[in-house]
Amino acid sequence: MNEQYLQTLGQQAKQASFALANLSSTQKSTLLNAIASSLTAAADEIVAANEQDVAAAKAAGLNQAMIDRLLLNHERLSGVIADIDNVVGLPDPIGREFDSRLLENGMRLCRRSVPLGVIGVIYEARPNVTVDIAVLALKTGNAVILRGGKETLNSNMAIAKVIRAAVASCGLPEDAVQLIDNPDRSLVTGLLKLDSYVDMIVPRGGDKLQRLCAEQATIPVILGGIGICHMYVDKAAELERSTDVIINAKVQRPTVCNALDTVLVHEAVAADYLPTLAAALTAQGVKLVGCEATSKLLPAYDIEAATDESFSTEWLSLTIGIKIVADIDAAIAHIRQFSSGHSEAILTDDIAAATHFMNEVNSAAVYLNASTRFTDGGQFGLGAEVAVSTQKLHARGPMGLEALTTYKWLAVGDYTARS
Template sequence: MIQSALDKAGLPSASVQYIEKPDRELVSQLLKLDDYVDMIIPRGGAGLHKMCKENSNIPVIIGGFGISHIFVDDSADLTRSLDVVENSKVQRPSACNSLDTLLVHEKVAAEFLPMIAERLKGKVSLVAEPKAKALLAGFDDLRDAGEGDFDTEWLSFTLGVKVVADVEEAIDHMRVHNASHSDAIMTNSLVNSEKFINSVGSAAVYVNASTRFTDGAQFGLGAEVAVSTQKLHARGPMGLEELTSYKWVGKADYLPRP
């Protein structure tokens, strides 16, 4: 369909191609075609991203992978936070900006965790560390968090849950567990919201909003190419402008450099 549209528009139909072979043999070959390809944007799991970063002769934009967190601060409006957490997890769990880990301040955990358990009952499986699990007793689909669970991008109806002492511990957890994509804080504290914004190195950071907003169309960029989690040059949702580069042009009247 895309090739047909290109052809009708008078553009080379072969400029868009589909690789049908599911293994990565052809990907390995593609990564070496720097004479023909200007940029690689891998869309897939962590293994594909790692392979491209380590083997490509072509600039690679890494995006679409990262553990997404929501931290519920002790100052948050807990009732309104329920809607944001549910939306971040349930609306489209297979998306790269869906919620993977819920962090809850210890001062409100005893109140909030039973509330979120009731809201997500029958919708989500919970994976909890001991403090959180003790407050989720009675939840039907609950298990202990094991090694690697808080490093897992679930892409499913599974949610990790952890109780933390404060915003500093939440930030520390996020730094250890690959918070690089979309992360949010629920808070009514300006101090804590600014600390979160300035300390979290994710491509998209939210205050009192769903992680599901990380999207090119939502940000007014038009069609989204990818969500970049790199430091340079494009971060977050990428549209056409982020795919383009520039050059310096100097025009003069036979001017030597002084």
């Protein structure tokens, strides 16, 4: 039964993708504006559905970090809808022609950007992803099959219902956006093998989901969304200003993938700086997990002993790892060992150290004197994002519109035959 259900979803999505592929930029803007208006009109209904999910999550004993991730109140929903306006204002990447050239045989050759076709997205917890991905997919002429987590099923169903109605109101097939509304986990593995219809899979979730998709999919998979992010405080850092950046990266929203997980501190400034940093972090309710040298420097604090396992953990909570390192190369070595390839930062006023760090650290986003919290499609000017890719093919970092396109070669001859 599940197999037939997925086959039907795939067929409907593929058929819908044909209707989307050649929409004009004006038609897409009209569509996205209709979605924004419909979501605004249905805000009370969507928030009420989310309240059911939050209540169920609390009853099930989910931790506060997970509850924060699935929360979609009126304020957050307004922000999600406002992001649609940002996407409307972005240039349409579809139909752009580039690399035009005239071959020696007289044939004119170029590449034209086109939609991927059908995108399958598997995600956990956050219901705003349902809107973000649907909007980006439609802006790029792609149909999408969504499979959210069971924790946000009511929210996702309410949102998908509104989006599908808005799509239909514009004279387009509502199956351009489809939600798998059955929590049966076998539907995930089934979706991963729907290669007759789905062109790309994007998993947004923890390591288990990423591994499952990588191992079982017969469709290209974009891995990402796991952020084990580091910030290195160099001996030439402006320490008074560094604390605010670290607090921002850790505390502003600790449950997201670009939140800071580990601070690396040069041993030359550790004795002077760590007491100040520890006081600032604990004042914000942050739990400290530190190396042996950190614990010795901070005897007044209840510091949990750091291990390779803790340094390999994406905290998604008010917990942070601290390690004192001998020099910048030791910091880089630690990042290479434990990073997920998401976001790393250096705080320093030494241009040579900054250049060395940014050249040697090969994560999707590398920062100088800035918070890791900026790794985000909206902050990068990409509009909303499908995911943050930590791999190198075909997209890397925040995946905006261009990451949902491919291209085809167009060749124009004069009844040209190959000699």
